[in-house]
Amino acid sequence: MATWNSRGLRGSTLEELINRTNDQYREKGLALIQKIPTPITPVKMDKNSRHITLAYFEQKSTVDYIGAVQGIPVCFDAKECCVKTFPLANIHPHQVTFMEEFEKQKGIAFFLIYFSADNIFYYLTLRKLQEFWNRMEAGGRKSFRRDELDEEFYLTGKNGFLVPYLDGIQKDLQLRD
Amino acid sequence: MATWNSRGLRGSTLEELINRTNDQYREKGLALIQKIPTPITPVKMDKNSRHITLAYFEQKSTVDYIGAVQGIPVCFDAKECCVKTFPLANIHPHQVTFMEEFEKQKGIAFFLIYFSADNIFYYLTLRKLQEFWNRMEAGGRKSFRRDELDEEFYLTGKNGFLVPYLDGIQKDLQLRD
Numbered sequence: 260m261a262t263w264n265s266r267g268l269r270g271s272t273l274e275e276l277i278n279r280t281n282d283q284y285r286e287k288g289l290a291l292i293q294k295i296p297t298p299i300t301p302v303k304m305d306k307n308s309r310h311i312t313l314a315y316f317e318q319k320s321t322v323d324y325i326g327a328v329q330g331i332p333v334c335f336d337a338k339e340c341c342v343k344t345f346p347l348a349n350i351h352p353h354q355v356t357f358m359e360e361f362e363k364q365k366g367i368a369f370f371l372i373y374f375s376a377d378n379i380f381y382y383l384t385l386r387k388l389q390e391f392w393n394r395m396e397a398g399g400r401k402s403f404r405r406d407e408l409d410e411e412f413y414l415t416g417k418n419g420f421l422v423p424y425l426d427g428i429q430k431d432l433q434l435r436d
Numbered sequence: 437m438a439t440w441n442s443r444g445l446r447g448s449t450l451e452e453l454i455n456r457t458n459d460q461y462r463e464k465g466l467a468l469i470q471k472i473p474t475p476i477t478p479v480k481m482d483k484n485s486r487h488i489t490l491a492y493f494e495q496k497s498t499v500d501y502i503g504a505v506q507g508i509p510v511c512f513d514a515k516e517c518c519v520k521t522f523p524l525a526n527i528h529p530h531q532v533t534f535m536e537e538f539e540k541q542k543g544i545a546f547f548l549i550y551f552s553a554d555n556i557f558y559y560l561t562l563r564k565l566q567e568f569w570n571r572m573e574a575g576g577r578k579s580f581r582r583d584e585l586d587e588e589f590y591l592t593g594k595n596g597f598l599v600p601y602l603d604g605i606q607k608d609l610q611l612r613d
């Protein structure tokens with residue numbers, strides 16, 4: 260993998276942490292979440308090695324993770340942010356559309372944001388994202404700041420789970436009732 | 437895509453039919469199902485074209501489709517079969533394990549089988565598959581025949597849906613109650 264140094268590797272540490280959390284939840288029977296691979300279209304193959312020798316990235320991906328949590332359909336996207344201001348350009352309109360439709364199917368959709376400078380994880384509910392998104396579309400800021408976020412949705416590592424997003428889902432569910 | 441004639445194209449007609457059905461259900465607000473791309477690991481890239489010039493297939497994939505249907509987590513795998521006998525070797529143990537865990541999370545898992553010689557679709561519930569699977573593990577046949585299947589789980593095209601698997605889900609749910 261040493262030669263792979265573009266789009267594919269970016270953010271892989273975050274991805275690894277989440278994948279390992281998914282394994283933890285799976286082993287404990289608490290959730291079954293599937294990573295959705297980046298869609299890649301193979302074009303040419305070497306018949307002997309069965310390696311792909313030409314392929315390209317497809318443009319449209321929807322969310323990074325999707326699955327089932329104790330009867331509830333769940334999907335989320337992981338985003339890394341190295342400053343205290345999150346640019347909404349990091350989130351694509353078709354992603355938001357997918358998540359809105361997912362919630363119409365009575366699922367839960369959210370963003371898992373890693374603020375790398377502070378080494379902290381935040382569970383951004385879809386409705387909170389929509390507030391920022393609508394503000395932008397009304398001509399406001401194209402980003403949101405950490406101090407605009409809800410204190411209760413920071414995920415604090417505990418019980419040995421690396422990125423305990425089920426805690427976020429639980430709070431999210433409580434606020435919907 | 438003319439040069440792509442190995443693993444990737446096999447079954448793509450079935451995949452296209454299902455993808456279009458997913459679009460139909462999505463447009464009508466009946467379901468939101470995501471195709472999980474074949475996991476491909478990119479190794480080398482051409483910096484100018486941004487094409488991948490070396491990549492390989494990862495071994496483990498779980499299911500082809502996953503999503504939410506009106507509050508229910510759903511996943512399924514599509515399989516094509518050109519004869520009247522379906523070889524269980526077409527289904528991988530880790531797929532069955534994933535589906536069993538998915539159902540433990542109160543989701544619905546099934547196989548969508550296309551019998552191409554007869555141009556007919558069958559909704560194979562996970563528990564029916566488990567019957568055949570257990571029979572094999574007990575030393576029995578390594579396949580099942582079409583005449584062993586339940587008449588009611590054939591999907592007959594109607595209402596304009598190409599592969600109306602929601603009808604199968606509905607029957608599946610009724611039998612669980």
Ligand SMILES: [Mg+2]
Pocket residue numbers: 323336337338
């Ligand atoms: Mg992401």
Ligand SMILES: [Mg+2]
Pocket residue numbers: 500513514515
């Ligand atoms: Mg398949």
